[in-house]
Amino acid sequence: MTVSVDHSIQAFAPVLPLVVAYSGGADSTALLHACARRWPGQVYAIHVHHGLQAAADTFEAHCRAVCAQLHVPLSVVHVDARHQAGQSPEDAARRHRYSALIAHARQAFAEPMASIALAQHADDQVETMLLALSRGAGVAGLAAMPSHWQREGLDWYRPLLGVDAANIRAWLKVQAIAWVEDPTNADPSYTRNRIRLQLLPMLEQVFPQFRDTFSRSSAHAAQAKRLLQDLAQLDLQSVGVPPVIKALQQLSEERQANVLRHWLLQYHQVTPSAAQLQELLRQISACHTRGHQIRIKVGYGFAVRVGGKLGWYNP
Known part of the structure; x- marks a missing residue:
């Protein structure tokens, strides 16, 4: 009411x-x-x-x-x-x-x-x-x-x-x-x-x-969001800022997605689309050689490989 x-x-x-x-x-x-x-x-x-x-x-x-x-x-x-x-x-x-x-x-x-x-x-x-x-x-x-x-x-x-x-x-x-x-x-x-x-x-x-009823559903989702944020913060401490690609690869795909969303939003104020995030995860999974490049459109900028780490820039 x-x-x-x-x-x-x-x-x-x-x-x-x-x-x-x-x-x-x-x-x-x-x-x-x-x-x-x-x-x-x-x-x-x-x-x-x-x-x-x-x-x-x-x-x-x-x-x-x-x-x-x-x-x-x-x-x-x-x-x-x-x-x-x-x-x-x-x-x-x-x-x-x-x-x-x-x-x-x-x-x-x-x-x-x-x-x-x-x-x-x-x-x-x-x-x-x-x-x-x-x-x-x-x-x-x-x-x-x-x-x-x-x-x-x-x-x-x-x-x-x-x-x-x-x-x-x-x-x-x-x-x-x-x-x-x-x-x-x-x-x-x-x-x-x-x-x-x-x-x-x-x-x-x-x-x-x-x-x-929508308000109650929103409250339940907000509680789950806070738990995911807590997990992302713990994982971010593990993978570093900016994230180390090899450290990201040690996480499950779900945790990779969660920590990447958190990093992009907290440090660059962008939220990737589902398609952008899925492609980023695919590229991270395939990144096992020194010459492998990553450059994926995310929001109004790009997620890129910088040495052994993942970076983001706005051209």
């Missing part, structure tokens, strides 16, 4: 002060208003201007006006969110957004920020799981989005993961709080939008409790 915005924020216990990633949309608007009311004078906002659509300047102006009304300090960050070859536009924008939040949470205000809150909600979680299933993802993908994690020395939170989109908008309307609508949210060319507009209403009819 999903909960209300008020209940979620009352249960939210971040280390203060708190940065809210504020786009101006309904979800981040609810998050900003609720947090500013609960912790007056201890909440800051960062708006990332991607420059990818004509309405971006309108979003920025709206965010400035709202933050002035709430007496919440606002930092606006302009980024070039264009994607590279091998990246999806959504992935590129997400990476730029996270990088901007990390940099400006530390630099934009008078005191260091300890916590950052993001506004993803229960429907976003379901959409993420369905996208992962459609791509044949493993437990890492099915774990979807965590409610709390640490990155770059900061605590990150998603306090609204238990609240569905309809409840968020109802909460805003009751209080006559305005927000901006991103016109791309209605664009059916985006798979996530088709899931939101077409698939979720059907799930609501057939499985009314699907948000809760």
Whole structure:
């Protein structure tokens, strides 16, 4: 059973002060208003201007006006969110957004920020799981989005993961709080939008409790993901960073795949496709001579052999 915005924020216990990633949309608007009311004078906002659509300047102006009304300090960050070859536009924008939040949470205000809150909600979680299933993802993908994690020395939170989109908008309307609508949210060319507009209403009819049951499945996958990460960290200590090819060959294929995914993500921020990883494993298995070369496309770069080790570079 999903909960209300008020209940979620009352249960939210971040280390203060708190940065809210504020786009101006309904979800981040609810998050900003609720947090500013609960912790007056201890909440800051960062708006990332991607420059990818004509309405971006309108979003920025709206965010400035709202933050002035709430007496919440606002930092606006302009980024070039264009994607590279091998990246999806959504992935590129997400990476730029996270990088901007990390940099400006530390630099934009008078005191260091300890916590950052993001506004993803229960429907976003379901959409993420369905996208992962459609791509044949493993437990890492099915774990979807965590409610709390640490990155770059900061605590990150998603306090609204238990609240569905309809409840968020109802909460805003009751209080006559305005927000901006991103016109791309209605664009059916985006798979996530088709899931939101077409698939979720059907799930609501057939499985009314699907948000809760999907959430439980996500929690089970997250537990399995943590176990695989622990194993990958142990194996990485054994094979080295960067990985020694002969040491990799001593592991089972499953453990090789697990440690390689971990190494690529942790050290190079890329996730190989199933086909890329399978080819990389094949090449590692065949690598028994000094002249054997490895050069496989992974994400927007290449996994390569460097002497007796495996390297990765972005040309």
